[in-house]
Amino acid sequence: MTILPISLPESFLKRPIAHRALHDVTAGRPENSRAAIHAAISAGYGIEIDLQLSKDAEAMVFHDYDLRRLIGETGPIQQRSSVELGNMTLKHGDEGVPTFAEVLKIVAGRVPVLVEMKDQDGAMGPRTGALEKATAEALAGYDGDVAVMSFNPHSVAAFAAHDSGRALGLTTEAFLQEDNPLIPAATRRYLRNIPDFERVGASFISHDASDLHNPAVARLKAQGVPILCWTVKSKEDEIEARKIADNITFEGYPA
Template sequence: MSLFKNRFIAHRGLHNNLIPENSLLSFSKALEYNYAIEFDLTITKDEKVVVFHDDNLLRLCNVDKDIENVTYSHLQELNLHNSNEKIPLFKEVLYLVNGKIALIIEIKKHNSIGVLEDNIVKLLNNYDGEYFICSFERNVLTWFKNNNPHLKRGLIFESNPKKFEKYNKILFLYKYYKTKADFISLDYKLLDSSVYDFCKKNNLELITWTIKNKEDYENIKKKVNGVIFEKFIL
């Protein structure tokens, strides 16, 4: 039986030109369709766990500062894009979802290994719902393997730049055996590759990202257990 009861996963919530990514509004829209949601966690200077994708605030908030160098009170002064939406706290997302849909929680690269992860675990200890931890970062997944091995962990993996593609499988195997992830979140461009073949041969659960139209979804839907999608409705 698959880990993923709902194979449809909204990438950073259901966002568009009017609804910012990783906002409470984007997650509310996903709830309306009963989609699982994928979102990103990082940490502020004063160790608040917040939902945000980038290292820097420039793209989404028009402020050229790294999020790890500012306090949460500073973030409260900012809006996401041209909306009235704010950067949410992780605990606000947990309160909003309240176990209604699954959470695919990506932990971004950060400088506070152990601090962010420990704070996440404390919040999840009081949460009654389905969730999965995932990351590109080996040290993040290793922390969870060593400290909270009961949590379901996913290794996110993407293709190397073209001239280094021949090293894809070697790098993947290194990260996989170091982290012993429970599932793999694989770049859809690798669904016809030796990395994919290894995952299938070893019966690893697979989700893929990021599918942006129904044609691409139809082409890959039988290959994976879950699909992270955006820009359209499945």
């Protein structure tokens, strides 16, 4: 069954979007942290955040599947409860991992929030559902501008089964083997052509800035689909990206 698309709010096209919020470890603002969220709001940027699932099925604002890089603990995030994660300390900061519900309370509709649900299948397959349900539950009653996306089309469709009132998108790239060693070759070839756009009710994509000349991107742009891109890290790269993309997700410089 095809899902009817909801248009991407215009706010996502007006100001650059801070990748994993406006993080800067030299200023004590780790990625996806409350401090980075507050900084992005103060600067008037849109915010992009990542969601992972905790052991007790809470949507947590955290990028990695494993805790080592960002916290220094060992093991997957899914083996820790939301309370445990909240009591840990993010590297280069003084706070724990926030829940998605908490971040939404902080933002309170002041800036748009671009939400990426991380693939929970492991190979972009259909084993989805728990994170998507938790994401929809956290969003219940939230009136600010939110758009929800994932690299995994099954994840986007699973979210839509719980919340049909949000703009949905696909996070997309070239899906090269060196960048995605765990994804089967046939799946990578399939995904790089963005064939599920209409099926999952997507109204935008967020594409790898280094691959914006992909013919699949050109096809969607010709149809009037908003093109976001990730992750721009300099003003020079921003100028190039904006020749195709309608807006950027950025980090590491003042966009």
